[in-house]
Amino acid sequence: MERPWDAGVQNERTRLAWQRTTLSVLGCLLLIARLVADVSTTLALLIVLAGVVTTASLGLLSIRRYRRTHSSLHANRLIGDGWQNLLVTVLVVLAAAGGLAYVVAG
């Protein structure tokens, strides 16, 4: 691996922020699944399965994003786009919708 692009290791810090966020998404979805398990085991298992698959995908995308950004910075190419940001926003909206359904049903 080449040396970091800058002394502030911005790309590496951003990758760690993505990892923290991915773990937070997983934790939130598992919490909601545990609460839903009292109502429906099948639905809870589906949420766990969907949560693990989406957060694993998000983790892999974060690694790819870091590597592509790293090489782009060293090659003086364009960096960044909003698709991954949109994906994590959609996950938060889904978690909030699940939470809202739980609170309203309670």
Added chain:
Amino acid sequence: MSPSSETGQTDRRWPRHVFGVGDEPDPRFSFANERTFLAWIRTALALVAAGVGVAAISQLNHSLTLEVHVASLVLVICGLAAGVGAFTRWARHERAIRLNQALPSSPLMPFLTVGVTIVALIAFVVLLS
């Protein structure tokens, strides 16, 4: 150090209303904007988890009282607003950075402040009763 906008690459980055305007900024500004977006996302998740947690804990002994129901709803709605607001805020700030403009203000922070204050007042009343 920062990449030039004249790299010869075809720029297909999304959203176009952000990446289709202005000049390529110093990447450090974009990284900082992205980390702020992620911090807002984690805040949104914490608010959703708090709302669901309050509802779950209060149901251990009895059904949800009206004030706890309201507090849970406010927390989850604040989480939803923080999640959606995080993305729009990131896009507006990235656009402003590219256009070399001042960063726009956002109604997100006053909204969340009001929401969290309502929840704190409800918690105060519940603890006193």
